[in-house]
Amino acid sequence: MPGKAILSGVHFMNGDEAIAEGAIAAGCRFFAAYPITPQSEIAERLAWRLPRVGGMFIQMEDELGAMAAVVGAAWGGAKAMTATSGPGFSLMMENIGLAVMTETPCVVVDVQRGAPSTGLPTAVGQGDMMQARWGSHGHYEIIALCPASPQEAFDLTVRAFALSERFRVPVLIMTDEVVGHMYERVEIPAEVPEAPRRRPQVPPDRFLPFEPDPDLVPPMACAGEGYRIHVTGLTHDERGYPDMSAEAHDRLVRRLCDKILRFRDEFTVYEAVDLDDAEIAVVSYGISARVAHGALALAREQGIKAGMLRLITAWPFPDPVVRSLADRVRGVVVVELNLGQMSREVERVVRGKVPVIGVYHAGGRIHTPEEVLSGIEEVQRCR
Amino acid sequence: METGVIFAGFGGQGILLAGKVLARAGMDQGLEVTWLPSYGPEMRGGTANCTVILADEPVGSPIVDAPRALVALNGPSLDRFEPKVAPGGAVVVNSSLVPRPVRRKDVREIPVPVNDIARELGEPRTINMVALGAAVRALGILPLQAVIQAMVEELGERGRKRLVEVNREALARGYAEAGRFLA
Numbered sequence: 001m002p003g004k005a006i007l008s009g010v011h012f013m014n015g016d017e018a019i020a021e022g023a024i025a026a027g028c029r030f031f032a033a034y035p036i037t038p039q040s041e042i043a044e045r046l047a048w049r050l051p052r053v054g055g056m057f058i059q060m061e062d063e064l065g066a067m068a069a070v071v072g073a074a075w076g077g078a079k080a081m082t083a084t085s086g087p088g089f090s091l092m093m094e095n096i097g098l099a100v101m102t103e104t105p106c107v108v109v110d111v112q113r114g115a116p117s118t119g120l121p122t123a124v125g126q127g128d129m130m131q132a133r134w135g136s137h138g139h140y141e142i143i144a145l146c147p148a149s150p151q152e153a154f155d156l157t158v159r160a161f162a163l164s165e166r167f168r169v170p171v172l173i174m175t176d177e178v179v180g181h182m183y184e185r186v187e188i189p190a191e192v193p194e195a196p197r198r199r200p201q202v203p204p205d206r207f208l209p210f211e212p213d214p215d216l217v218p219p220m221a222c223a224g225e226g227y228r229i230h231v232t233g234l235t236h237d238e239r240g241y242p243d244m245s246a247e248a249h250d251r252l253v254r255r256l257c258d259k260i261l262r263f264r265d266e267f268t269v270y271e272a273v274d275l276d277d278a279e280i281a282v283v284s285y286g287i288s289a290r291v292a293h294g295a296l297a298l299a300r301e302q303g304i305k306a307g308m309l310r311l312i313t314a315w316p317f318p319d320p321v322v323r324s325l326a327d328r329v330r331g332v333v334v335v336e337l338n339l340g341q342m343s344r345e346v347e348r349v350v351r352g353k354v355p356v357i358g359v360y361h362a363g364g365r366i367h368t369p370e371e372v373l374s375g376i377e378e379v380q381r382c383r
Numbered sequence: 384m385e386t387g388v389i390f391a392g393f394g395g396q397g398i399l400l401a402g403k404v405l406a407r408a409g410m411d412q413g414l415e416v417t418w419l420p421s422y423g424p425e426m427r428g429g430t431a432n433c434t435v436i437l438a439d440e441p442v443g444s445p446i447v448d449a450p451r452a453l454v455a456l457n458g459p460s461l462d463r464f465e466p467k468v469a470p471g472g473a474v475v476v477n478s479s480l481v482p483r484p485v486r487r488k489d490v491r492e493i494p495v496p497v498n499d500i501a502r503e504l505g506e507p508r509t510i511n512m513v514a515l516g517a518a519v520r521a522l523g524i525l526p527l528q529a530v531i532q533a534m535v536e537e538l539g540e541r542g543r544k545r546l547v548e549v550n551r552e553a554l555a556r557g558y559a560e561a562g563r564f565l566a
Contacts, residue, residue, distance in 0.1 A: 012407045012416075012536075037424070121424045182445050183403060183418040185410050294443040369444060 003052035006192055013186040015153040015179040016041035019109055020049065022157030023081050025192040028107070029055035030078040032069035034062050034088060037121045038177040039111040042083040063088035067095035067108070074104045075231060077197075077222040079161055083109035085177075086128050087118065089135070096170055097136030098233045100256060103210070103218065105164035105197070107157065109173040111180040112337075114363035124177040125363030126286060126337035130344075132172050133315050139253055141260040143267055144172040144315035146285040150184045156312070162195035163267050167260055168217050174314055176337070178287040178366055200227055211238040216259035261316060268318045271310040274300075278307030280376050281325050283346055284335040285311040287366055292335045295372035306376050317345045326350040331379035335359045335372050355382040384439050386524060387447025389464050390514075391432035392456030392477075394425060397511030400537065401454065402433035404515060408525050408533035409437040417445040430459060437524065452522050454514045456497065457481065465490075473521035475514055475561070493517055493564045500556050509553035516557025521565060527558050 006025045013021070020042050023031070031046045033039070043059070050057045056073075060066040066082045073080040084092060089110045099106055114120025115127045128135075132144045143163050147153040153175060160171040200207050200219045209229045212218045218238075221227030230240035235249045243249075271289075274296055275281060284292045289310040299306035309325055311318065322345075326332065331354050334343035343358045350356055359375035361367055388405060390398040399420050406418035415438045422431040434450075436442045449469035455461035456477045468474055470489040479498035497513040504513075512534065519530050531551050538546060 010410075012403075012410055122422055178419060178445065181420055183406060184416065184442075291444045366444065366446060368446075368448070 003049065005053045006190075007188050008190045009188060011186045011188065012183055013150050014041060014181055014183045015147065015150040015175055016111065016181070017045050018150040018154040018186050019083065019157045019173060019175070020045035021188060022154040023107065023161070024049055024053055024055070025154075025188065026079065026158045026161035027194040028079045028081050028161060029053070030070070030073035030080040031055070031082065032058045032060050032066045032073070032080070033082045033084065034060055034066055036085045036088050038113055038180045039083045039085050039088075039109065041180065042109060042111070063091035064095060067092040067099070070106045070108075071095060071099050071102065071104050074106050075223050075229075077225075079105070079165075081107040081109065083111065085111050085113050086115040086125070089128055089131060093131070093135040096142075097138060097140070099170045100136065100140045100142060101233050102231050103168040103220070103256070104170065105168050105220070106170050107160045107164055107173065108170055109157075109175065112174065112176040120364050122177070123364045124287065124337060124366055126176055126288060127341070127363060129174060129314060129336070129338065129341040132174050139257070141257045141316055142170060142172060143167065143260065143313070144174045145269075146174050146312060146314050147179055148286055148290045148310065149179065150182060150186045152312075153179060154186055154188065158192055165195040165197050166217070166266070167263070168198070168220060169260060172315070174286070176287050204228065208238045209240045210236060212255060212259070215263065216255050264316055264318075267313055268321065269312040270318060270321055271312060273308040273310065275307035275309065275325070275328075277305050278328075279305040279330045280307075280333065280379055281329040281331075282306065282308040282333045282335055282372065282376065283311065283322065283325075283342070284308065285314055285342065288335045288337055291367045291369060292372045294369035295376060298369055298373045299376045302377075304376060304380050311342070314342065317342075317349070319349050322346055322349040326353045330354055331382055332356045333359055333372070333375040333379050335367060335375065337361055337363045337366070355379055357382075385442065386437045386522065387450040388435045388437070388452045388454070388518065388522065389432055389447070389450045389467070390435070390454045391430070391460030391464055394422060394427055394429045394431045396456045397508065398431060398454065398456060399433050401511040401515040402435045404512075404530060404534045404537050405518070405525070406435045406437070407537055408530040409435075411533055412525060412529050414438060415441050417442045419445040430457075432460065432464075452518050454518050455481065456510065456514060458483070461485070473518070475517045475521060477510070477514065491521065491565070493521055493561050495557060495560045497557070500560065501553060504549055504552055504556065506549045506553070509550055512550045512553035513557035513560070516554035516559075517561035518557075519554070520558045520561035527554065530554060
């Protein structure tokens with residue numbers, strides 16, 4: 001029995017289910033994964049839903065295989081996704097790099113839990129943020145988005161597919177156990193536009209599979225469409241053939257980075273909360289930002305003008321946004337469920353201009369507003 | 384106005400579902416709601432709890448310091464969460480399993496023998512709905528009918544007629560039972 005692809009209407013849904021529905025609404029028809037808490041609800045939902053909308057769900061032997069299958073499915077023409085948590089995210093790193101190098105559009109979800117290693121399987125963490133940025137080998141750029149609610153998990157999953165097609169890059173959804181497991185009201189719109197794949201504009205005999213358009217992104221032909229393609233993780237030229245020269249390597253790696261960095265305004269999304277008159281700025285993301293929100297009111301009750309920059313696009317790090325913030329406030333408080341990862345980026349961009357204080361917690365529970373408030377008070381006391 | 388409710392018990396007692404039904408009922412009634420589970424890595428057994436927030440404005444943190452109501456289906460849950468309950472709040476205690484009374488004097492104790500009632504109903508798995516019915520009465524912010532409707536939605540396709548009927552009875556029994564302890 002064919003099902004509806006877009007479940008328009010109001011639902012009582014958790015973040016994991018919202019990600020699954022966002023993927024289907026965006027046109028995802030291939031999902032390969034290995035189950036892991038707290039991601040399992042994504043896999044469970046897609047195992048049920050995808051076959052009913054003409055898609056395919058495969059439970060792979062492990063996360064290496066899952067990521068490899070996603071790369072293959074994308075080259076077969078599908079919009080493809082995988083999802084995991086920290087331990088599986090580590091296993092996916094090699095093939096995420098392959099997707100970067102082969103410019104494969106796909107979406108990877110990491111529902112972060114307490115880590116390292118098996119850590120806290122059923123409890124929250126945000127310790128994979130740097131791994132999202134640098135976990136695969138080599139120098140590269142990747143896009144990562146951080147939802148703070150089930151609704152945003154749906155919306156950002158749709159957006160992730162659009163960005164992955166636009167830039168031909170893996171897009172990461174860096175969510176966490178609380179957003180994943182928390183049920184809330186989720187409204188699915190009547191229509192969700194499906195992001196087109198950038199198709200070749202020349203006949204097959206003139207097509208070079210890695211010849212970029214002026215915006216540095218090459219059109220993509222998929223296997224079996226009559227275009228000659230050669231896909232390799234080796235450094236390659238515009239034909240896709242291996243080229244082992246330092247010049248070709250530098251040219252390729254720079255293009256893979258520049259195609260994203262030059263257009264960062266297209267995908268840099270953030271929420272500014274009470275920043276207009278703020279003297280102290282909280283910088284946070286995901287579930288931590290949601291908790292920090294409650295601390296702003298507490299601070300203002302004490303006469304501290306606090307606001308918040310909620311990062312929605314975590315990678316590439318929004319340097320210009322944070323830099324201009326540092327020009328306007330007296331101090332910055334970074335709130336995250338690790339012992340200081342994104343705060344390194346904040347410090348790098350702020351360059352000592354104003355004090356930066358971290359409100360850190362290794363995970364297992366979310367912050368209390370009072371903990372965030374004490375960080376705001378601490379930075380207020382700095383001169 | 385934000386109302387937090389904690390449901391806690393052994394894994395398998397159905398406390399996560401009880402909380403979900405309450406949250407869904409709140410959403411159906413136009414409230415802002417969150418439901419957040421907390422459980423360990425065990426496949427079965429262990430302890431589990433969930434936090435429901437019902438509010439008239441968007442909910443920030445999905446955890447609560449001082450719940451307006453606690454549903455404790457076993458002793459360890461009462462020990463752990465009793466101190467957190469807001470003064471004047473309600474504590475629904477499963478008196479079938481919990482051997483001690485509530486120690487605090489500034490909360491409303493509602494002892495309900497949920498295991499015994501569920502057994503009388505012929506379906507021991509309905510202990511969670513008996514307890515939820517009592518909590519709904521104690522909270523007094525959602526009509527029982529809305530909670531029954533949410534239960535039917537939550538059971539979904541699994542909710543065969545007999546199951547829906549016995550769960551409806553369980554909710555009603557818990558609701559009535561709590562009335563004996565509330566003015």
